[in-house]
Amino acid sequence: MNPIRAIRGMNDILPDEALRWREVEETAARLLASYGYGEVRLPLVEQTDLFRRSIGEVTDIVEKEMYSFEDRHGDSLSLRPEGTAGCVRAAIQQNLLASPCRLWYGGPMFRYERPQKGRQRQFHQIGAEAFGYAAPDIDAELIALSARLWRQLGIDDAVRLELNSIGAPEARARYREALVSYLAQHRDALDADSQRRLESNPLRILDSKDAGTQAVLDGAPALADYLDAEAAADFERLCSLLDAAGIAFVHNPRLVRGLDYYNKTVFEWVTGALGAQGTVCAGGRYDGLVAQLGGKATPGIGFAMGLERLVLLREALGVAPAVTAPDLYVVAVGDAAERVALAETERLRDALPTARIHRHAGGGSFKSQLKKADRSGAPLALVWGDDEVAAGEVVLKPLRGGEQRRLPLGELAAALAETMTQGH
RNA sequence: GUGGCCGUAGCUCACCAGGUAGAGCACCGGAUUGUGGCUCCGGAGGUAGGGGGUUCGAGACCCCUCGGCCACCCCA
Known part of the structure; x- marks a missing residue:
């Protein structure tokens, strides 16, 4: 008889490693509290519809990566594939949005993906969300918080900040049209995946890894030229705030997000030390999401960091805590x-x-x-x-x-x- | 979902014209009637991921399957 094994991509974390996790988690929790973020503990399971409506119908996450099932009443439920949707749902349901508020959460997320280095089916994130702040100073503060965390974790030399603005939905829609019409003329030069994305999610072509596709993109219309005035001004303001705070970043005009709810600011902290899954933290603004999920229109911004990747990175850099002997x-x-x-x-x-x-x-x-x-x-x-x-x-x-x-x-x-x- | 590489003792790995498994470390015991680290001696531990096939004979070859790693994809 075969012994029962853990589900593929869902790992046991044993004592030596749990020690490293705990250090990351406690450091993050302490720092978030010091910036005024309150912890929320949210369900691992939500109505499937919450994710469909927030993440987007045509994203890979919703189309083929969710663990969905029917409960005994026939309702479709899903294990959460990310944390923002549930956090927004809770903020609306619990009436937390009357005045601005800062929240954070942590825990497991689930996506049915093929496991590889830095990617598993049950993975763990710590996320922070700030609601009710329309101006870009909160963007800068949130980024400063994350930068400080990397310093405290000893990984600041190994990560870099990539930043972009994807503008308002209308501006992005205009840009998408321009991009598609340009790329359609060069269809044959695109890799197969990008050809497919031409219909499904053309903006994602921007961060394709294919060299030929990237060459075609060199002549493509630029997202920055299509930004609405407000997004452009906010982005400029954000850049100057970061400069003033001494936070280095690179403007990556091809940085987009895989989830539909983002607008304006998007950013990623990436490292070259972890192989293909080098994004250690990612986030952005989602000013339309609260209203979209039935709440009073409230701007939002947040990020999520991947615990597995942070732990891996610290191990790779040799800054993980040593196992302590008894006294x-x-x-x-x-x-x-x-x-x-x-x-x-x-x-x-x-x-x-x-x-x-x-x-x-x-x-x-x-x-x-x-x-x-x-x-x-x-x-x-x-x-x-x-x-x-x-x-x-x-x-x-x-x-x-x-x-x-x-x-x-x-x-x-x-x-x-x-x-x-x-x-x- | 696709591809490449890989599954032999708890761990790291050998053996291999295909002739029914071995080392190091770890573990247990002894040399030392109550004292670790060094050394020596001994012991236990494997249905060679699982299943099927070829063969007189398979851990080695073939097929299927499960799992791992890495990459694509996706993304934290």
Whole structure:
């Protein structure tokens, strides 16, 4: 009988790696709170319609990547493929939009894609959304927040900011027409995927990886020339705010977004260190989405970062935290010693609440227990045998050099406190 | 959904004209009746991802399938 395996693309995160995740998550949570973002915890499942109406009917996500199913009442539900839609839904439903508000969330997202480096079917994002701010200063602040996060995570040298404006929907529609009519004349020079996108999603052709297609695009009309006046002015303002804040960026006029709800500002933080899936964080403005989902017209902007990719990047750069050894390893041989050791270890935990104490479990000889103590990486061991128990003492044994000594139980906590502070 | 490479012990990998599996590390035990790290000795651990085919004989060859990695696509 074959053992049951995890679902393809849905990974277990084991202790050593969970430690790295926790550091990223806690750093982000702390920073978001410091910028005034409040955490929201949102359902993993929403009505399928929420995603159809926000992300867009003709996107790959909605067409072929959602985990959708009918519940027992016959309603179509979907595992969330991204976080913004649910956050907007919650903001409308819970009446959070009366005045401007800043929210953040984290958790798993689901897309039925072929797994590869930096891409899995259950992946994890932390996202931030700001509602009710129409002016581009919030765009700059949100980007500054992310830039600060990269510094705190030690990856700022490995990521670059790409920025663009895709304008108002009407301007984009005019541009799309111009682009399609130009590209249609060069249809044969486009790669097969781009030919297909000519009908489905022509703007996505702009960020095609195909060299021939990119060559054709060199002569194409530029999105920047079609921007509405407001978007152009806001973009200029955003660039100057970023300059003033000392945040470097590159204007990538071919940067577009895969989700339909974006307008004006779009941006991505990308790295070359992760292979093909180099986008570590992406976002943009979505001024029409709240109204589109039935709320009072409210501008919005947000971004989402991919936890897997951030963790991978930190590992690649060697800035991930090392696994920490325990401070103390407790060894006890024999029933009486085990009884004393368990009780005394509990008292030690009272006296030294932050100490990482690994009490050996499961018995075994002195030899085997000390071998485990050594392997654990702990600098110190506590050893109990029949002799120590009879004498009311315990052996404090340095594992990285130094002589072991026996001391009365009453002196143990103080001796340990001293030894451990010396070690730090 | 498409393509390339790859699945042998817990891990990293060997063997291979096709003749019914081996090393290092890790694990367990001993040398050392209660003391780790070094050394030596021993032990356990594999239906060679799964299924089918060719063959006297398949881990090696063929097919299917599952899984992994990377890329396309998509995107965090």
